[in-house]
Amino acid sequence: MTAVADRLYRLTLGAVTLLLGVLTVVVSYQVMGRYVPFIPRALWTEEIARLCLEWLVFLGAALAVRRNEHFIIDVVPSRYEAKVARPLQVVILAFLAVAAVAIFLGGLAFAETGASRTSTTSGIQLVWAFSAVPVAAVITLVFIAELALRTFRGESVAAFGDRLVDETAYTSGARGVEGAGE
Numbered sequence: 001m002t003a004v005a006d007r008l009y010r011l012t013l014g015a016v017t018l019l020l021g022v023l024t025v026v027v028s029y030q031v032m033g034r035y036v037p038f039i040p041r042a043l044w045t046e047e048i049a050r051l052c053l054e055w056l057v058f059l060g061a062a063l064a065v066r067r068n069e070h071f072i073i074d075v076v077p078s079r080y081e082a083k084v085a086r087p088l089q090v091v092i093l094a095f096l097a098v099a100a101v102a103i104f105l106g107g108l109a110f111a112e113t114g115a116s117r118t119s120t121t122s123g124i125q126l127v128w129a130f131s132a133v134p135v136a137a138v139i140t141l142v143f144i145a146e147l148a149l150r151t152f153r154g155e156s157v158a159a160f161g162d163r164l165v166d167e168t169a170y171t172s173g174a175r176g177v178e179g180a181g182e
Contacts, residue, residue: 005142008142009066009143012059012062012066012139015059020056022052023053026052029042030046047119054129058136059135059139062140066143086154089147093147093148097144103133103134104141107131107137110130111127111130111134113126114126
């Protein structure tokens with residue numbers, strides 16, 4: 001499970017990095033088009049920026065769950081001793097899983113409405129924007145399952161979040177999780 005979650009994490013982090021780069025370029029072009037006379041104003045830039053931002057929000061939330069940085073996961077268990085923290089962590093993960101399933105089902109129904117609709121200025125089918133919700137919900141569920149598995153094994157989830165990601169290892173091509181094969 002950890003190997004799958006590691007790969008999914010790296011893929012999601014790569015997608016977020018790419019989306020942030022595209023968002024930066026598109027918004028920069030949009031701003032320069034307003035103030036630099038020889039750069040044409042493009043109406044499609046606002047829609048592409050919004051599309052990138054939608055994906056960034058939902059994928060970023062999934063990454064926060066994997067990194068154990070989601071506000072519910074982080075705040076509540078740290079206030080209790082280890083004997084109480086583990087059962088509380090299970091309850092919190094169960095609530096997060098229920099929320100992720102609800103978000104997936106609602107997002108799936110919403111994404112279906114975008115299959116027949118097209119953006120007015122960019123010409124992109126809206127399903128590409130609307131599908132951010134169910135895709136991120138599935139990724140979140142995978143990460144919740146991994147955290148639950150670690151919790152049931154008796155591993156400290158707080159320690160898991162502390163040792164989870166070495167960002168420099170990701171960018172240098174090394175493994176993103178220290179000691180993942182242990």
